[in-house]
Amino acid sequence: MTSYLRILLSLTALGFFLSGATAAAQLVDKKGLTxxxxxxxxxxxxxxxxxxxxxxxxxxxxxxxxxxxxxxxxxxxxxxxxxxxxxxxxxxxxxxxxxxxxxxxxxxxxxxxxxxxxxxxxxxxxxxxxxxxxxxxxxxxxxxxxxxxxxxxxxxxxxxxxxx
The missing domain is CATH 3.30.450.150 (Haem-degrading domain)
Known part of the structure; x- marks a missing residue:
């Protein structure tokens, strides 16, 4: 059960990391008035x-x-x-x-x-x-x-x- 919990926590952490990277990319890609x-x-x-x-x-x-x-x-x-x-x-x-x-x-x-x-x-x-x-x-x-x-x-x- 503990290895299952570790895998679940690892996947959750990876999801947060990847969603943060996507959000950061959106912030960087924002086109504005230069x-x-x-x-x-x-x-x-x-x-x-x-x-x-x-x-x-x-x-x-x-x-x-x-x-x-x-x-x-x-x-x-x-x-x-x-x-x-x-x-x-x-x-x-x-x-x-x-x-x-x-x-x-x-x-x-x-x-x-x-x-x-x-x-x-x-x-x-x-x-x-x-x-x-x-x-x-x-x-x-x-x-x-x-x-x-x-x-x-x-x-x-x-x-x-x-x-x-």
């Missing part, structure tokens, strides 16, 4: 801003709303730094454009204003790759609609990078 890609998205957004002679801050966060890249064009107001970051964080956390939240507030859904970490102002867009939100871009410095236009240029660049 700095290189974030810079390309910011460059596309910057191109849209410069074309229109707009000065803005561009923030790009990963799927956990952690800042990956920040760019402030010359002469952009300092206050736009935090706003751009918050727009990107909101789009990543809620997995939707910040304009959706802005429209909800405009439609009387004031409860949106009480959501922790939500900035319901247009200019934040989720970045979607392979059907999943891999991050978000936030822009601040001009009107909310113009911020949204610049953010869209950055988000559209991801589709081009992914070949879509």
């Amino acid at each position: 700095l290189e890609v974030a810079k390309k998205l910011a460059a596309a957004a910057e191109e849209e801003a410069v074309k229109n002679k707009w000065t803005v801050v561009i923030a790009i966060v990963d799927d956990g709303a952690n800042l990956v890249y920040l760019q402030r064009l010359d002469d952009t107001q300092i206050g736009s730094i935090k706003v751009a970051i918050q727009k990107a964080e909101t789009a990543a956390r809620f997995k939707r454009p910040t304009k959706v939240l802005e429209d909800a507030v405009a439609g009387g859904r004031n409860v949106i204003l009480a959501l922790p970490g939500a900035l319901p102002i247009e200019g934040g867009l989720p970045l979607v790759g392979d059907g999943k939100v891999v991050g978000a871009i936030g822009v601040s410095g001009v009107t909310a609609q113009q911020d949204g236009q610049i953010a869209k240029a950055g988000a559209d660049a991801l589709a081009k990078i992914l070949g879509r």
